[in-house]
Amino acid sequence: xxxxxxxxxxxxxxxxxxxxxxxxxxxxxxxxxxxxxxxxxxxxxxxxxxxxxxxxxxxxxxxxxxxxxxxxxxxxxxxxxxxxxxxxxxxxxxxxxxxxxxxxxxxxxxxxxxxxxxxxxxxxxxxxxxxxxxxxxx
Numbered sequence: 001x002x003x004x005x006x007x008x009x010x011x012x013x014x015x016x017x018x019x020x021x022x023x024x025x026x027x028x029x030x031x032x033x034x035x036x037x038x039x040x041x042x043x044x045x046x047x048x049x050x051x052x053x054x055x056x057x058x059x060x061x062x063x064x065x066x067x068x069x070x071x072x073x074x075x076x077x078x079x080x081x082x083x084x085x086x087x088x089x090x091x092x093x094x095x096x097x098x099x100x101x102x103x104x105x106x107x108x109x110x111x112x113x114x115x116x117x118x119x120x121x122x123x124x125x126x127x128x129x130x131x132x133x134x135x136x137x138x
């Protein structure tokens with residue numbers, strides 16, 4: 001309100017010695033400042049109304065949340081977990097199959113080791129080209 005009065009005073013003072021263009025400029029400035037002032041307080045009242053409406057809804061939200069939490073608690077208490085199935089026989093069968101597979105794997109590994117050993121002995125007993133000649137150094 002004080003700003004508006006000051007602006008009117010400035011405007012009226014400017015009217016005394018101002019040309020037509022300056023007067024229009026001052027009027028436009030006063031109008032912009034008045035609009036800004038009104039918009040500021042209109043926005044403040046809108047925010048206040050919004051927050052008041054939020055505050056009015058708090059009890060409803062609280063009640064809804066309490067009902068939801070009570071329903072969750074009832075469901076938790078009513079829940080009965082099935083006892084786990086007896087899997088000892090299946091585990092024993094699996095372990096037996098695993099041991100059989102490991103035995104087969106071990107037999108293949110031993111056969112491979114024997115084969116590699118035979119190849120190494122054959123390679124050592126075979127006639128060899130001297131290394132210098134084989135590499136082309138002589």
